[in-house]
Amino acid sequence: MADFFDLTVTDIEKTVRDAVVLTLKPKDDNAFAFVQGQYLTFRREFDGEELRRSYSICAGKNDGLLQVGVKQVNGGVFSTWANSELKVGDDLQAMAPAGNFYSAGEMNDAPHYLAFAAGSGITPILSILRTALMAEPGAQFTLVYSNRNLNTVMFREELEDLKNLHMNRLTIIHILSGDVQDIDLFSGRVDAEKCKQLFAHWVDIGSVTMAYICGPEEMMLAVSASLKDHGLQKNQIRFELFGSAQPGRAKRPATITGSQTQEVAAKVVLAGDTRSFTMARDISLLDAALQNDVQAPFACKAGVCSTCKAKVLSGEVEMLANHALEDYEVEAGFVLSCQSYALTDNVSWDYDEAGG
Ligand SMILES: Cc1cc2nc3c(=O)[nH]c(=O)nc-3n(C[C@H](O)[C@H](O)[C@H](O)COP(=O)(O)OP(=O)(O)OC[C@H]3O[C@@H](n4cnc5c(N)ncnc54)[C@H](O)[C@@H]3O)c2cc1C
Structure with a gap:
């Protein structure tokens, strides 16, 4: 839970100017077993204020390593600190791996x-x-990787090495938005038109069994729509958002009707304890829990990660943004508590049922 x-930083690798790869040694290895595609949420105080930031694990499931890659964001507090001040031997604090950016495995011998x-x-x-190439000998992998220019490409050498190792199974297409290339297709932004060209000439889209997208929301939406246009089903497309263009921290709009009192009777379950309190109607379930000393798990507070996932046990809530939960999870009553606001006069929710 929260x-x-x-973890101790055992190595810091700086392969491009504005990114580091951190190798981490947990004090308790058992807490950090992970599935490919999951992320860690770190916490650290900056000027007396605790920040929580999530970073995806870049090592493969069977590599025996725990590594994350942190790209420095201009003016960004945590990423700048990690790129400039963090040293080998320093200790960090992180929650256990979380996230659903993976598929359980293909029923196909040649995915x-x-x-x-x-x-x-x-x-x-x-x-x-890395996990697919190692664990699934029949798997083919095509990566379309877009960057501003060649010298900002994270993991360029690792990808080259993997390409050399798996010549016939791995195809990498680099698209550079800032550098002019000999072939137009490899320059510019990845949008619907680019996907159309890629699927016409370079990627055998008909054979694709599962697609993964991780990048800005605009690209994610364009690629996902194009994949669907080219025959992929919704359950064959998985995505992870690092940030959102949506107003993730917006308060619940005043248009919601139904219940009329301003206060809500709340009941929260966390780590086996049940707490009851009265909460204001215009704050999220997560903020209400935190204000009442319930140490609920959270990270982005923008509906992007799923750290604050909870199950609504009774009452109704409205979730303003959801970039993390699958449809089936929402149908089963799960919500992102940072984005959820009470619609009824009584609401109870459970962090234990979210299953980590
Ligand atoms: C599930 C998930 C996985 C992720 N994985 C990765 C990963 O593997 N690698 C990676 O590099 N990132 C990853 N991220 C993104 C990462 O968590 C951080 O969001 C990112 O590093 C920026 O954090 P920061 O503290 O450096 O920036 P912040 O301090 O949060 O700043 C972000 C931006 O806002 C601007 N800003 C900050 N404060 C203000 C202000 N007061 N007024 C105006 N502008 C302001 C900054 O200039 C900056 O441009 C992931 C995110 C999620 C949700």
Whole structure:
């Protein structure tokens, strides 16, 4: 749940100017077993304020390593600190691996995975790619990787090495938005038109069994629509968002009708304890829990990660944004508590049922 565990930084690799790869040694290895595509949420105080930031694991499931890649964001607090001040031997604190950016495995002996990554979006894709190439001998993998220019490409050498090792199974298509290339297709942005050209000439879209997308929302939407236009089903497309263009922190709009009191009777279950309190109607379930000293798990507070996932046991809530839960999870009553606001006068929700 909301537990944080200590990890020591055992190596810091800087292969491009604005990104680092951190190798981490957990004090308790058992807490950090992970599935390819999952992320860690770190916490650290900056000027007396605790920040929580998530970073995807870039190592493969069977590599015996715990590594994350952190790209420096201009003006970004955590990523700048990690790129400039963090040292080998320092201790960090992180929650156990979380996230659903993976598929349980193909029923197919010869799956063809297609992945679209942009910038630091390569990190979970690299984990998925490494795991598939190692664990599924019949798997083909096609990676479309877009960056501004060649010298900002994270994991360029690792990808080259993997390509050399798996010549006939791995295809990598680099698209550079800032550098002019000999072939137009490899320049510019990844949008619907680019996908159309790629699927016409370079990617055998008919053989693709599962697609993964990790990058900005605009690219994710364009690629996902194009994949569907080219015959993929919704359940064959998985995506991970690192940030959202949506107003994830917006308060619940005043238009919601139904119940009339301003206060809500709340009941929260966490780590086997049930707490009851009264909460204001215009704050999220997560903020209400935190304000009442329930140490609920959270990270992005923008509906992007699923750290604050909870199950609504009674009452009704409205979720303003959801970039993390699958349809079946929402149908089963799960919500992102940072984005959920009470619609009824009584609401109870359970963090234990979310299953980590
Ligand atoms: C599930 C998930 C997985 C992720 N995986 C990765 C990964 O593998 N690798 C990776 O590099 N990133 C990853 N991210 C993104 C990462 O969590 C951070 O969001 C990112 O590193 C930026 O954090 P920061 O603290 O450096 O920036 P922040 O301090 O949050 O700043 C972000 C931006 O906002 C601007 N800003 C900040 N404060 C203000 C202000 N007061 N006024 C105006 N502008 C402001 C900054 O200039 C910056 O441009 C992931 C995110 C999620 C949700």
